Amino acid sequence: MKNDRHAKILELIEQYPIDRQEDLLEHLNDAGFSVTQATVSRDIRQLHLVKAAVGGGKYRYVSSASAKGARHSQGRFETIFRESVLKADWAGCTVMVRCYPGMASAACELFDSMQWDCDVIGTLSGDDTFLALMRTPEAAQAICAELQQYITRH
Structure with a gap:
């Protein structure tokens, strides 16, 4: 049942x-x-x-x-990510993604569900921000640059 x-x-x-x-x-x-x-x-x-x-x-x-048990489609990721995320930035091996209040968990879950070419070690989500820990600063810079294409300027 x-x-x-x-x-x-x-x-x-x-x-x-x-x-x-x-x-x-x-x-x-x-x-x-x-x-x-x-x-x-x-x-x-x-x-x-x-x-x-x-x-x-x-x-x-x-x-x-x-x-x-399945990955999100690219289109679904783009749509939800564009509506949830305000900006992304990086420092060292960490990527910071700022979201609308209450949306970081959903955006982080979507981020986690995607296949990235960079070395993502893990993520941590709060209410309006999530962090992604990358293996190298170069990977952090690369993923941040890739995320920029999904962020709508508000």
């Missing part, structure tokens, strides 16, 4: 721009799943769903790479 519900949730968030747990609960009930708010909240955590900006000041739930 839980696996069926999780599959339905992933299907629903792909099909509809769901941005609130209450909306997801309603869609699940319409699909024949009798669940509570607490169950939906737990499912969101277990599926590692994150809210991502989709433009026009709107957000929606998206599944993380670890939830689906």
Whole structure:
């Protein structure tokens, strides 16, 4: 039952721009799943769903790479990254990516899901900033330059 519900949730968030747990609960009930708010909240955590900006000041739930076992498409990365990130800079082996408040986790998850030609050691996300630790300063400079193409000037 839980696996069926999780599959339905992933299907629903792909099909509809769901941005609130209450909306997801309603869609699940319409699909024949009798669940509570607490169950939906737990499912969101277990599926590692994150809210991502989709433009026009709107957000929606998206599944993380670890939830689906697949990488995000380049187009999806570009769209969400452009709507979430304000700027990127580097110093030494560290890349700093500044985001809109509350968006760093989603942007960092997308960054982690992409295949980069540089040596990314790991990332750390906060509310409005995430950091990427690179193996060399040259790798930090290269990834920062690559990220610049996805950043919309605000």
